[in-house]
């Protein structure tokens with residue numbers, strides 16, 4: 467059983483570490499888990515991992531690693547030393563197994579990204595795959611469970627089928643969440659926080675509805691309360 471209590475993860479989609487830290491300060495105790503993606507990480511944000519961890523926050527480092535096993539294993543071990551709580555890798559069997567070895571003995575949890583949500587069946591065919599999105603997501607979810615990584619990142623649309631496939635073995639982390647009435651932005655298939663939790667999500671990644679709100683702290687509080695109520 468790898469599922470923890472459901473939790474809100476705020477996507478720190480900021481251009482600079484300074485802006486990211488300002489958001490963390492504004493949000494205060496309304497959230498304790500932050501996602502740092504590639505933009506911020508490669509924009510000088512990697513030291514924030516240790517800084518936030520030392521301040522008692524959890525960090526989801528969304529780097530989507532994918533390389534030869536030796537490189538993935540060693541990179542994952544370095545991410546564990548930074549103090550991150552979650553790290554993403556592409557859900558290829560070699561890559562997941564290597565990341566699992568790299569995280570062994572540390573509190574770092576490895577999450578597999580099954581199929582990028584920007585891909586549809588035609589994109590997969592063009593890239594040379596013989597499976598459609600749904601079949602490939604389920605195949606990789608099964609492989610992730612077999613390899614023994616900690617969880618998966620997936621859209622709300624895939625939650626119910628994947629939860630049925632993997633049972634309680636994996637933590638499921640879902641972006642594309644919008645409180646009722648919020649701006650959808652460029653997200654195409656959105657779910658409310660309550661619906662995503664009820665469909666089987668463990669942790670929700672929310673960016674703009676919090677970081678672009680007039681009061682990020684109040685917005686985070688409201689979403690965290692909705693998550694708690696849906697447990």
Ligand code: C5P
Nearest residue numbers: 477479583641642653671672673674675
């Ligand atoms: O602002 P918003 O709530 O849409 O941000 C969601 C976060 O989750 C962003 O950091 C985005 O890159 C990420 N994400 C996503 N959809 C995916 C994978 C990641 O929205 N399929």
